Amino acid sequence: MKFANIIVDISLEKLDRTFQYRVPEELQGILKEGMQVRIPFGNGGRTLTGYVLELTDTCEWDEKKLKPILGLAEKGIRLEGQLIALAAWMRRTYGSTMNQALKTVLPVKKSVQEKISRKVRLAVTREEAEAALAEMERKHQTARVRIIKALLEQTVQDMDYAAAQKELGLTAATARKLMELGLIRIESDTIFRNPVRPSEVQAHPFTLYPAQQAIVEDVAARAAAGDLRPSLIHGVTGSGKTEVYMELIAAVLEQGKEAVVLIPEIALTFQTVLRFYRRFGDQVSIIHSKLSAGERYDQFERARRGEVKVMIGPRSALFTPFPRLGVIVIDEEHEGSYKSENAPRYHAREAAIERARMCGAFVVLGSATPSVDSYERTKEGLYRLYELPLRVENRAMPETEVVDLREELRMGNRSIFSARLKELMEDRLRKGEQIMLFLNRRGYAGFVSCRACGHVIKCPHCDVSLSLHHGGRMVCHYCGYQTVQPKKCPSCGSAYIGAFRAGTQQVAEAAAKTFPGARILRMDFDTTRQKGGYERILEAFSKKQADILVGTQMIVKGHDFPGVTLVGALAADLSLYAGDYRAAERTFQLLVQAAGRAGRGTTPGTAVIQTYSPDHYSIETAADQDYKAFFEKEMAFRRMMNYPPAAHLMALYLMSEDEEALNRGAVRLKALAMSHTRQEIALIGPSDAGLSKLKDVYRKVLYLKCTEMNYLTEWKGWLEAVLPKEKQLSTFNIQFDMDPVNPF
DNA sequence: AGCACGCCGACT
DNA sequence: GTCGGCGTGCTC
Secondary structure: OOEEEEEEOOOOOOOOOEEEEEOOHHHOOOOOOOEEEEEEEOOOOEEEEEEEEEEEOOOOOOHHHOOEOOEEOOOOOEOOHHHHHHHHHHHHHHHOOHHHHHHHHOOOOHHHHEEEEEEEEEOOOHHHHHHHHHHHHHOOOHHHHHHHHHHHHOOOOEEEHHHHHHHHOOOHHHHHHHHHOOOEEEEEEEEEOOOOOOOOOOOOOOOOOHHHHHHHHHHHHHHHOOOOOOEEEEEOOOOOHHHHHHHHHHHHHHOOOEEEEEOOOHHHHHHHHHHHHHHHHHHEEEOOOOOOHHHHHHHHHHHHHOOOOEEEEOHHHHHOOOOOEEEEEEEOOOOHHHEOOOOOOOEHHHHHHHHHHHHOOEEEEEEOOOOHHHHHHHHOOOOEEEEEOOOHHHOOOOEEEEEEHHHHHHOOOOOOOOHHHHHHHHHHHHHOOEEEEEOOOOOOOOEEEEOOOOOEOEOOOOOOEOEEOHHHEEEOOOOOOEEEOOOOOOOOOOOOEEEOOOOHHHHHHHHHHHOOOOOEEEEOOOOOOOOOHHHHHHHHHHOOOOOEEEEOHHHOOOOOOOOEEEEEEOOOHHHHOOOOOOHHHHHHHHHHHHHHOOOOOOOOOEEEEEEOOOOOHHHHHHHOOOHHHHHHHHHHHHHHHOOOOOOEEEEEEEEEOOHHHHHHHHHHHHHHHHHHOOOOOEEEEEEEEEEEEEOOEEEEEEEEEEOOHHHHHHHHHHHHHHHHHOHHHHOOEEEEEEOOOOOO
16 A cells, blocks of 8 residues: 555644545555554645545555655554544534544544633733834734734733634734744643542342343344344333343353443443443443543553453443444433534434444444434334333332412412422421422523413424523524514413523522421532532432432433432423424423432332423323323424424534624525525524524524435535635534534 | 745835 | 735645
């Protein structure tokens, strides 16, 4: 192999193409695809790192002009060829540069564990700078004057380098000259994050129930017969899915292959990880987002060398460089955290299926409340469905009661707790049993609803709830439709209409007031901020150091508290009207998972769902714990509105700090989109994003809807090609999101 | 990103 | 004419 196609590792993604280099004698036979190398680049003779994407004998360029590879990069980071192919697939499917895709798949992920920000500041006193400024003004050095003036005008000491580039047109040449003159300094900060330590190991006896055994045997038989379709295990909470995963993994390990287990977030399923440790001992390793670059690299290196056979972690564990990957398990496959929030915005489920396809592995998905997308695929025959409808040891499913909050209001009860919930709480406190209060707050903006009749103001075009923005405007996040907030309920005329807002703090305070003497713990984003915050609160609650645990969705996911016999979902509507098409699905999932927390021990449990919309199908079906009924209703809605999985929805996110420019850009992008669209594609928007401004960056979104994924991918490719030529659009950040899961 | 090249206004 | 800044385009 005489030549190598190399992608240059430059932080700016403008260089999204490969360059060809000569492979020198000393690297013949040593150089492999995926290796990181040192290469000369540009006229200045500077040396950069790059990744070998391909080795070839054909020269696509003037052979005399080819430069040689200088050598291997010091760490000699090596990416499996298969992972390069996966990166290429991700780039194509989800839209990003090859560099971004490679960095997602790479063992060391710069963007996560290391954050560098560059600052510009004056290196001289104000007086000296002013003197220099006068001199420069005399010489008409416009660019330098612009920068120095800006630095003198601002009150803070330093200025963000990226901001200076954007707003002041600071170029590298000007910065260099000013540095040479000693007028400014460029400083960079590096922030590292700390690791957490693993846990102890114990032996553990193991037997499967017949229902579990049947699944294991069938999946194994199908895999042996070459049927590698993904399997979806729909098993109620407490039905023993984890044992099934472990048995399947054990079989794969026996064949000398390896396994990847994806879980939503390490801290949330610590108990699960412990079970894997007990079963497989030190063949198991964990990676998570808090590992440092070195630790993460070491974990992947151990996996490559075969010291580790089972890798557990969040979605990035998917890129573990196992040489003979046999199975990928995705637990809680419906979880939104499997969708990446950065380009490429890949879905770990789809990426896992693609990786498995490449290496002949099989994929096992599991959930008590499968995503509508996955369940629909079992109906289409693309995935194989397995069911575990009963809890192990035939433990009872929790009893569920729905409380109509409109009724409570009519009875004069305006507190957070309904009469029924209060009564049950008193009962549990008397018996010394534990209670979980769950507030499913989600999304960014509040929706507007009537407290008297439960009516929710919806978009007349999109069938999602309108979100309340500042100044009493109600906005649809899909089409941009706007209207003012009514004073009276349009349905019943009541004046009790407004945005629904409540926090865990208010709930904890109300609980303390209503039940004096009860020991209350609160768990939400604020109280878990500090390191180990999660573990501390969960441990305290499991040791029965508290009677009531108040929290957001994080308390309902994956924890087993045998002492809990009552779960209260305080306002189911909070997630129901989040303003995106997946709101009903998320609500159903949250309510079922919450109810599943009750009665995990031997005493049966009760779940109380408080809502203003007791007739909404997601609440009715959650109360009945009837997944199939929910699925049918939800799928009918998706089909009617052409939302995924009935069709594909591609979002284009536009971001800019300049609101005016963004508005103009959005109009231009729409025009551009229309110029190449086809009949099958529906264009929606542009409209404000759900979070229309984040950290001073304005956000807009344009949607493309189409039943054919191929058409959207093709359209995306076209836009990616023409975008660099668009002057008006080149200044802001544009990202693609195929089949978005989480509100933007 | 960083470097060369070439255009264009200002100064001797 | 020359000097030097600033925008543009290219990098195997």
